Amino acid sequence: xxxxxxxxxxxxxxxxxxxxxxxxxxxxxxxxxxxxxxxxxxxxxxxxxxxxxxxxxxxxxxxxxxxxxxxxxxxxxxxxxxxxxxxxxxxxxxxxxxxxxxxxxxxxxxxxxxxxxxxxxxxxxxxxxxxxxxxxxxxxxxxxxxxxxxxxxxxxxxxxxxxxxxxxxxxxxxxxxxxxxxxxxxxxxxxxxxxxxxxxxxxxxxxxxxxxxxxxxxxxxxxxxxxxxxxxxxxxxxxxxxxxxxxxxxxxxxxxxxxxxxxxxxxxxxxxxxxxxxxxxxxxxxxxxxxxxxxxxxxxxxxxxxxxxxxxxxxxxxxxxxxxxxxxxxxxxxxxxxxxxxxxxxxxxxxxxxxxxxxxxxxxxxxxxxxxxxxxxxxxxxxxxxxxxxxxxxxxxxxxxxxxxxxxxxxxxxxxxxxxxxxxxxxxxxxxxxxxxxxxxxxxxxxxxx
Numbered sequence: 359x360x361x362x363x364x365x366x367x368x369x370x371x372x373x374x375x376x377x378x379x380x381x382x383x384x385x386x387x388x389x390x391x392x393x394x395x396x397x398x399x400x401x402x403x404x405x406x407x408x409x410x411x412x413x414x415x416x417x418x419x420x421x422x423x424x425x426x427x428x429x430x431x432x433x434x435x436x437x438x439x440x441x442x443x444x445x446x447x448x449x450x451x452x453x454x455x456x457x458x459x460x461x462x463x464x465x466x467x468x469x470x471x472x473x474x475x476x477x478x479x480x481x482x483x484x485x486x487x488x489x490x491x492x493x494x495x496x497x498x499x500x501x502x503x504x505x506x507x508x509x510x511x512x513x514x515x516x517x518x519x520x521x522x523x524x525x526x527x528x529x530x531x532x533x534x535x536x537x538x539x540x541x542x543x544x545x546x547x548x549x550x551x552x553x554x555x556x557x558x559x560x561x562x563x564x565x566x567x568x569x570x571x572x573x574x575x576x577x578x579x580x581x582x583x584x585x586x587x588x589x590x591x592x593x594x595x596x597x598x599x600x601x602x603x604x605x606x607x608x609x610x611x612x613x614x615x616x617x618x619x620x621x622x623x624x625x626x627x628x629x630x631x632x633x634x635x636x637x638x639x640x641x642x643x644x645x646x647x648x649x650x651x652x653x654x655x656x657x658x659x660x661x662x663x664x665x666x667x668x669x670x671x672x673x674x675x676x677x678x679x680x681x682x683x684x685x686x687x688x689x690x691x692x693x694x695x696x697x698x699x700x701x702x703x704x705x706x707x708x709x710x711x712x713x714x715x716x717x718x719x720x721x722x723x724x725x726x727x728x729x730x731x732x733x734x735x736x737x738x739x740x741x742x743x744x745x746x747x748x749x750x751x752x753x754x755x756x757x758x759x760x761x762x763x764x765x766x767x768x769x770x771x772x773x774x775x776x777x778x779x780x781x782x783x784x785x786x787x788x789x790x791x792x793x794x795x796x797x798x799x800x801x802x803x804x805x806x807x808x
Contacts, residue, residue, distance in 0.1 A: 453697050459681075535747070567640045600795055
């Protein structure tokens, strides 16, 4: 699932300004492009992003004789999954629908092949990162196409002032807003260092926060924590592996870490991270830049101290979990030709760059060459440089929920929140490690049977 070494290493050095003029490039419509298209897409966390996307889609529709309707679907309460289930069963609804990496395997039987669309995109713009191919290319076919918005990852998002004052950790020195990292200093940023800092911050009354609830944000940070300890609940061969020394080691670690986190994390929803750090009560979360963007608008005194940086390293390495968002075409769509044309268009560099600007760096492109069309992470402020390291620039390996299991199994592990429920059982529910692992084995056996 990790990307291979490449001159445009995923989310690495970005050069050049956003090519806003590309949005006005000529578009050649096909004879069958006219009609109507209805899209169900992610309701974005960053203010103003929905409006920017609607303008782009409406403009394309007007230029091509297509009436485009857009519904923005909140990610709270598993609304995208529930909506997709209802539409797939009814055989009616949107033409184009958003799909996370965990949703693609679940609905591949109702998603038409998009090989022609994606291969056109890749032949024109270059390769897609391996982590996205793993999630979207199933059974030898592209079931979904790169979306222009919504894909994000779980960086460390921290108050640099509080870390410096109370924990003696200078995050701007560890992760400067340029390429001049000191490898020895970066190596010192590991999960034990993070726990030590969490203890000091807790004592100072400004704890770190990370949800342990059956929600995507819990899956995000716990997936990268488990991977850092080499702890797989299902291995790359599809075999149950939860009864292992690495899993016990990471569970022992998270029990110790949770001593310093607020009890409320067991009840957080996906807005919990944002509320925690924006309120001024918290010192760190694992999140995309939505928390910073909201703080920038509503609490600039907090935003000016927020620094995005790498995830801590563990015995098996350093990992970053990605929440990938694709757009898929249902087999009951009545205007598949126009839908394919639109999917090609929204993957053009100018559209992707425009959405990056609108989302203030939240949206991460899937095609590697698209990182050459923006320097939004270098420019984002306040503080100057605070967004720079949200784009992966060091030794982190990109993964998705359920890693390292095969995609279909990983999807079920993610949707059923096996890892977050396991952690909750041993840190709050009273289970011993053996009891929690036994519970997880039973759950995973059901996953494999399904």
